[in-house]
Each structure stands twice: as C-alpha cells, then as structure tokens.
Amino acid sequence: MRKALALSLLAVLLGGCASDPADRDISGTWINQAAIDAAAKGVPLREALQANGPNLEWDVNTKASQARYTNGFENIEGKILGEQSGTWKIEVYGSSGSELKRDGKRLQQAANDNEPEQTFDLPKEAVPAGAPLGASFERALYSAYLGGGWKIVNGPGEGNTVQFQADGSVQGLPGADRYALCLAGDCASMSGGNDTIWLQLNEQGNPWIFTRKGDDMEIFQAVNGAQADEKPSFSPGTRQWALEKQ
Template identity: 50%
Template sequence: MRKMLVFTLFLLAGCSHTPEETDINGIWINQAAIDAAAQGQSLRKTFATHGSNLEWDFDTRTAKAQVTSGFEIGEGQLLQKSPDTWIVDYNGYGTDELRFDGKQLIQLAKEHAPQQVFSRPAQAAKTDPRHTFRHALNSAYMGGQWKIVDGQGTGNIVVFTADGRVSGLSKTDRYELCLDGDCASQGAGNDTLYLGTEDLGDSWIFVRKGKQLEILQAINLSRPDGVPQLTPGLRRWLLEKQ
C-alpha cells in the first residue's frame, strides 16, 4: 500500500511539470511600434526602428499564417518547430521564424529585417480583424481631443476615432494614416495622411512632435502623367493635444 502511494505521488509530480502546449492562435500586433509612435514621433521613424510587419493572424487548426504590413498581406504555412518556436513558410519563397517567450511573440531578425515583437491586442477590430493594428494605432496616436491653435477653425476641438473618422476639421469626416506602400514612397520621407469625405479627399503631409500635430499642404512636383512626388507646402492647421 505504501509503495502504491509513493508511486501515485511520483506520477502526480511528473504530471505537474509537463509543459502545456503553447497556443498562438489568433491575432498579434506590433505593440512596440504603437507604443513608440504614441510618444509623439514620426511614423516613418517608428517603422524603420520597429519593423514593417504590423500584424499576424494564425490559424493553428489549418496551419495557416497571415502577416500584414502597411500595404500588403502575405500568407504562408505554419509549422511548429518546437513547443515555443514556429516557422512560416511562404511556399518556398522564404520563411520567418517566431518564438513565444510566455507573453510576447518574437519574430527573429534576418537579413534586411530587424527583430520584431508582437503582443495580443486588447481587442480585435469589429469590422475586420485585419485592421486591428490600424485601429490600435489610430487610438494611441490620434486619440483624444485636439485643439486647433492655428488655421481655419481656430479654437475648435478635433476628434479622431479609431475607425478612421474625424470631426472638427472643415469639410472633412474621414482620415487615414499612411503606414507604407505608394503613399509612403510618394511622401519623400515625410509622413502623409488622407483627409476627406466618403467621396472626395486629398493627401496631406503632417509633422508630429509630442503633443503638436502640424498638417501641411502636399505639393506634387511631378508632371500630371507622372508618379506623384509630394513636398511640404503651406501649413493648413496646427493642432495641440489637450
């Protein structure tokens, strides 16, 4: 009887040290980039430091992985290399390796790409889960109340919402921050955003320094039939976060 009791306790002790299988299923976002941008710095500088991959979506049931940058979506096969390490294989056109440290998912550095860190979002975007990073960035970077201290509507309060709506700016009810792609290359190193309505809008150059947001006209230096090349023009608004 005594031997049986000891054997049972031994089995229980062994079970208690068996590591649980790590579950990375679902969405992960580049929270480090959001936190850096929220300090009031340039988005171009932020992504250069923290990487261009903004969001991962894993489906461990189908072994599929989807990664979103500022302008494209990549899809690959998810392969578990060890209990805390995964490989994403892009059909033979390259791979990414990710490791889970217990709280964060780390995408390992490779040639021409820095190491990136991803976290579980507080909540996924309601309309489209692939927009979770953008919604979180909008909230952290543009959220709260802004006061127009110079420009049309001086004294007005401006509010930017996580889903891309804006109130308080003349003839404008929508905005979209440029994260990467054509809008970034056309800005010649400057941060750009779209301001307009459902049907009509324009690209603008903006400069973020701490609690101040300067929105400038974007002057196109290219010919009408050429690829736009934007340079800062006159300031239209200067906003200050309240």
C-alpha cells in the same frame, strides 16, 4: 515514502503544465505594439514604424496550418510547416520564411535574412467581424497616436476640438469626416520621407503632409512637384492647421 511519492507526482503534474500545447499555440491576431508605443511618444510616425517593423500584424490559425501578415503595404500568405520545441516554422513563397514562438502573451518573430527580430502582442480590443488584415494594428495605432482631443490653435476652425477616432472617423476638423494614416507603400514613397495623412469628406479626399512633435501637430498642403506623366512626388506646402493635444 509517501512524501517522496507526492513530490514525484507533483513533478509530473508541473512537467505536464510546462509542456501544455496551449502554452505554445500561436493562433490568433498579434499586433506590433512596440511600434505603436514608440509612435505614441509623439515622434514621427514613419520613424517609429521603421525602427520597430517592418511587419505590423500577424494572423495565425495553427489548426488550419495558415499564417499571414501585413507590413502595411502588402498582405503575405504563409503555410505553417510544423512546430518543434515551441517554435513554429512558416513557409512564405518567395522568401526565406519565418519562425514564430510564443512567450506568454507575446509573440516573437525570429530574425532572418530579410528582417530583424520583432515582437507582437495580443490586441486589447477586438475589431468588428470580417475586418481586413491589419485592422487591429490600425485601430490600436490610431487610438494611441491620435486619440484624445486636439485643439486647433491656427487655421480653419480655430478653437475647435478635433477628435480622431480609432475607426478612421474625425470630428471637428473642417472639410473632413474620415482620415487614414500612411503606414507604408506608395503613399510613403511619394512623400519624400514625410508623414502623410489622407483626409476626405463624403468619399472625396486628398493627401496632406503632417508633422508631430510631442503634443504639437501641423498639417500642410501636399504639393505635387512631379510632371503629369510622372509618379507623384509630394512636399510640404502651405500650413493648413496647427493643433495642440489637450
């Protein structure tokens, strides 16, 4: 009898743990780690983002019934309508909305009429307080995609070791102290399918086109073939740098 009672109590306790609301809560910042991992293999950046996106980061506050996400071009605000059986329904103005569900340390976004199924993970490193939406994804991407040392094998500063930092700063690349990778939006639509990087020095900069194949990267001048009254249209010009990952 005692054994049966103990088993019964254990079943109740286990059942309570399984239904613990904390296990279903989706509050926090979630990043598209799958896109980052794909890019880190050395493939074209836009290829990795398009294959695993389009959304890059979610920021969710269930207590405030607020959820927002970014696709690298625009930030979208949503309202949490409620949760049922671990699925949280998000209402987004002008769209069919989203459904989010937590699976351990992973967030799953269900497919809808506009987007495929996507997965998100908790970032490994926190961003500074007050950082804008998308900063967690950007820092993780920069670290995985361009982290480590890159040796300039051809071009200005040949022999230098270039360090692209997660915060967008760069050392060792002549004429640049900051950089930003194009993730989506106008910079992508104007590049003719090419990956672009913004390089600047003392807050003055320009877009450049780059290619990444494994441990090799080339950076080209971005030539604008559009007329003065047209939307810019960039194509690769003269190669400025050839870099090799160390």
